[in-house]
Amino acid sequence: MNVENISPTPIIPMPQPVPRKPIDLVKEKVKNFTQNKRLLGLIFIILIAGVIFSFLNKRVGPKILTSPAPHATQTFKNPEANESAEKLKSLKEKIFNLDIYQKRLSPPNINFDITF
Amino acid sequence: MHGFDSHRGLKKIIQNMNFVKKTVLFLTLFLISNFCFLVPKTHAQEFTFDKAYQDYVYTQTTYGRAYSDYERAKDFYLKNQTLTLKEDVRKKTYSMLRERDELERVYLAALRIKLIEIKVAVLPKLDSEIEWYKNHKESYKDPDPLENLFNKSKEVESRYKSDTYLVIYDTLFNITLGEMSNLRVSHEEVYKSIRENLDKNVSEGKLKIDPFNRWLTDIDLVIQNLKDNDEKAKKNISKIYEGSFVSPLSAYNSAVVPFVSSTTLLMQLNSFLGEFLTSLENQL
Numbered sequence: 494m495n496v497e498n499i500s501p502t503p504i505i506p507m508p509q510p511v512p513r514k515p516i517d518l519v520k521e522k523v524k525n526f527t528q529n530k531r532l533l534g535l536i537f538i539i540l541i542a543g544v545i546f547s548f549l550n551k552r553v554g555p556k557i558l559t560s561p562a563p564h565a566t567q568t569f570k571n572p573e574a575n576e577s578a579e580k581l582k583s584l585k586e587k588i589f590n591l592d593i594y595q596k597r598l599s600p601p602n603i604n605f606d607i608t609f
Numbered sequence: 610m611h612g613f614d615s616h617r618g619l620k621k622i623i624q625n626m627n628f629v630k631k632t633v634l635f636l637t638l639f640l641i642s643n644f645c646f647l648v649p650k651t652h653a654q655e656f657t658f659d660k661a662y663q664d665y666v667y668t669q670t671t672y673g674r675a676y677s678d679y680e681r682a683k684d685f686y687l688k689n690q691t692l693t694l695k696e697d698v699r700k701k702t703y704s705m706l707r708e709r710d711e712l713e714r715v716y717l718a719a720l721r722i723k724l725i726e727i728k729v730a731v732l733p734k735l736d737s738e739i740e741w742y743k744n745h746k747e748s749y750k751d752p753d754p755l756e757n758l759f760n761k762s763k764e765v766e767s768r769y770k771s772d773t774y775l776v777i778y779d780t781l782f783n784i785t786l787g788e789m790s791n792l793r794v795s796h797e798e799v800y801k802s803i804r805e806n807l808d809k810n811v812s813e814g815k816l817k818i819d820p821f822n823r824w825l826t827d828i829d830l831v832i833q834n835l836k837d838n839d840e841k842a843k844k845n846i847s848k849i850y851e852g853s854f855v856s857p858l859s860a861y862n863s864a865v866v867p868f869v870s871s872t873t874l875l876m877q878l879n880s881f882l883g884e885f886l887t888s889l890e891n892q893l
């Protein structure tokens with residue numbers, strides 16, 4: 494028996510992917526991003542628009558939304574009457590909040606007896 | 610020459626920059642320049658009553674802390690009378706007394722601002738009290754021995770009982786009177802406007818004066834009662850300086866009694882004017 498000598502096929506080592514550091518991946522992404530001129534142009538336009546709108550709105554802080562009054566004042570045809578009605582409503586609130594004894598402003602409690 | 614070279618160098622650098630870098634540079638400069646405009650302008654904060662009241666509350670806390678420290682140091686010293694503990698209690702007494710004068714000053718200043726806000730004349734006595742506490746606070750000296758501190762504390766006690774206490778309740782009365790009078794005057798302004806409208810429509814023949822003429826009488830009566838109550842209250846508070854009351858507090862409590870009725874009258878006036886206005890407008 495002639496045994497063929499089967500020469501073992503040389504095992505070619507498969508190229509292993511070189512492990513990349515996460516920082517390199519980030520760098521590559523940033524590079525791709527900065528090279529995208531259209532995207533940068535778009536961001537630029539959005540920022541400019543934001544600045545312009547902020548100027549137009551003249552908003553310094555967040556706007557506080559006030560809830561509408563539970564009982565709306567009766568409206569009249571005469572604008573002066575509406576003004577009077579609004580004023581009366583506001584005065585009514587002030588009467589409710591009156592503190593005739595000025596409890597909030599009562600003098601501070603002080604102990605003068607400090608000798609020993 | 611040097612300046613010219615620098616300029617050319619800068620120009621060259623800019624030309625060599627790619628589009629992205631130019632964009633980023635421009636964007637950064639643009640945003641920085643805009644940020645300068647967008648930063649909210651800080652206006653000098655007005656010294657309102659709310660601000661003065663916050664100061665008062667803060668000073669109360671500071672005084673409370675100083676008083677607790679003094680009490681603790683005093684207890685330690687009384688239990689173990691060493692020189693070190695005596696020095697400690699001296700320092701704590703000094704701090705507490707200064708804070709106490711400051712508390713009085715800040716409290717009186719808050720009352721002063723309140724009067725200004727409601728457009729009521731400030732009592733000259735109030736100003737002199739504020740000045741007194743301001744000066745007295747400075748009269749405490751750091752090296753003062755305990756005996757001196759106690760003597761200076763007695764000056765405050767004496768001043769408080771003879772002057773400050775009266776001025777406080779006189780001022781509180783004026784604040785209440787001012788608030789009541791302001792509300793009455795504001796209602797009178799609305800009343801005047803409604804009445805002018807009524808007179809105009811009656812003269813043009815669009816409205817009949819009846820029943821408004823009777824309503825006007827009722828409203829006038831409420832306003833007159835309010836004015837009478839103010840006068841009664843003023844008469845009562847004048848007794849605060851006569852010494853006919855046990856304390857300025859009891860004089861004050863007695864003086865503001867007419868204002869209880871005034872509150873009801875103001876509510877009635879408000880309701881009458883609302884009714885008058887609605888009825889008038891509905892008939893037009």
